[in-house]
Amino acid sequence: MASLNVIREASCAEGFCSLGCIAWLYRKIRGSFFLIVGSHTCQYFMQSALSVMIFSEPRFATAIIEESDLAAKTADFAHLELDRIVGDIVREYDPTIVFLVGTCPAEIIKVDLQNIGEMLTQKYARPVMFAPVSGLEHTFTQGEDGVLQALLAISPEEAPGAPRELLLVGAVGDLVEDEILEQLAELGIPVRGVLPARDPRRLPAIGPNTVAVALQPYLSMTLNALKRRGAEVLSCRTPLGPAATRQFYETICRAFGKEPPADLATLEAEAWERIGPEREILIGKRIAVVGDNLLELPIANLLCEMGAEIVELSTPYFNRKAMAADVACLPEGLTLYEKPDVIAQAERVIALKxxxxxCGLGLANPFESRGLPTKWSIEFTFTPIHGFKHAKDLAEIIAxxxxxxxxxxxxxWYVDRPAAARATS
Incomplete structure (x- = not known):
């Protein structure tokens, strides 16, 4: 494993709320409805961040906690109000599953959404599941972790004598998911399913003969829950870029007692050939990776493989065990800042030039104003970038x-600011 120097600055999170995960999950989990139990701020965030989808009748809404609610008996009031709202949702949308999305306000005033969900599940004859998506300690991609835990709670138990099969964990676009499943079929790997399943009524069974592998690096709580159900969890690189994708499939093959075929090396070579123009642009470049979506380590690995130099690396949350395979491929002696102090980090990056x-959206404009080119890290979240076929898309975003x-x-067309002005700004 690479010698990684981790400095935890423990600053406040500088990124989107965890509710942002609803943007891709309500479309991924078909027939679902996300009921956010939160404040006006939660509602404003969802409306401003996802307003482009409002006219297509998105399957999410906010049950707003008013100040007057705090004076009521919280448990009884919340149960009655949420019962009424969920009833309206069932009549209008007829969802197959309803997620009661826990937020910071709901957590602070101790609304027992777990118990309420269990009672409403019995009443409406469909899963009404509590999904802990509080943004108090999480960045926006980690909200998916809470939703997957809710799905895992209703996934069936593995039948006795079930064959040993692979479970893919993590939401990716349907096209990417199909490509990964096709590649696994060519490798002869038996696949049990995907979590989250597109149809929540057909969740994969979990048990001792389940071999789970994460498609995203921010699902540590879900992976721990799978272990508690007896599943085996593989330590794999996140399949971003040609080399990481090859190693991802090789790890899976070995876990099932298969020798990785030479075809994987051929697919890797073809992917490297496709991203040759982007590699030529990035080779020798000094790059700071200070994003906010927990994809920073696998992206840093890809950049190093393309010949770039990482001069600053940070992530909102670092789980050494869950990210071990990605950490092992980083250059020796690299420093990683966990939960970085945003002011100190901005000063470091400006000095490094x-x-x-x-980086996140909040830092992009200050850096651009000082003549430092930026790339929004959020683009990696909403663009298909996993696997061999999408390595070109990933490299193009960066280049x-x-x-x-x-x-x-x-x-x-580009007029650089005077060095003196940049130094004093």
Whole structure:
């Protein structure tokens, strides 16, 4: 394993709320409805972040906790109000599953959504599941972890004597999921299913003959829950980029007693050939990876494999055990900042003057104003980037701002700020 120097600055999280995961999960889990139990702030965030979807009747809503609710008997009041709201949802949408999404306000005032969900499940004859998606200690991608735990709670038990099969854990686009399943079929790997399943009525069974592998690096709580159900959890690299994807499939093959075929090396070589132009742009570039979606380590690995130098690396949350396979491939002696102090980090990056900074939206404009090219880390969350076929898309996202800066300079469109002004800003 790489010698990684971890510095935990323990600053406040600088990123989107965990409710952001609903943006991709309500479409991924068909027939679902997400009822957010939170404040006006929760509602404003969802409306502003996902307003483009409002006119398509998105299957999520907010049950707002008012100040007057705090004076009521919280348990009785919440049960009655949520009973009424869930009843309206069932009549209008007829969902196959309803998620009661716990938020910071609901957690602070101790609304027992777990117990309420169990009672409403019996009344409405469909799962009404508590999904802990509080943003108090989590970044926005980790909200998915809470939803998957809720699904895991209603997944069936594995039948006695069930064959040993693979479970894919983590939400990716349907196209990416189909490509991964197709590749696993070609490798002869028996697959039990995917969590989250597209149809929540057909969740995969879990038990001792389940071999789970994560498609995303931010699902540590779900993986721990799978272990408690007796499943085996593989330590694999996140399949982002040609080399990581090959190693991902090789680890799975070995877990099922199969020798990885030479075809995987061929697929890797073809993927590297496709991203040759982007590799030429990024080779030798100094890059700061200070994103907010927990994809920072696998992206840093890809950049190093493409010949770039990582000058600053941080992540909102670091689980050494869950991310062990990605950590093992990082360069020796690299420093990782966990929950970085945003001011101190901004000062470090400005002083380093990297060729590209991958960061959250909150830091992008300050860096751009100082002549530092940036790439929004949120783009990696909403773009298909997993596997061999999408390595080109991933490399293009990273290389685009560097290519744009080069073209602007060639055409005389880019005017750099004076060094003195940059130093005093």
């Amino acid at each position: 990297p060729d590209l900074t991958i 685009r701002p560097v290519r744009r800066g080069r073209l602007m300079a060639q055409r005389g």
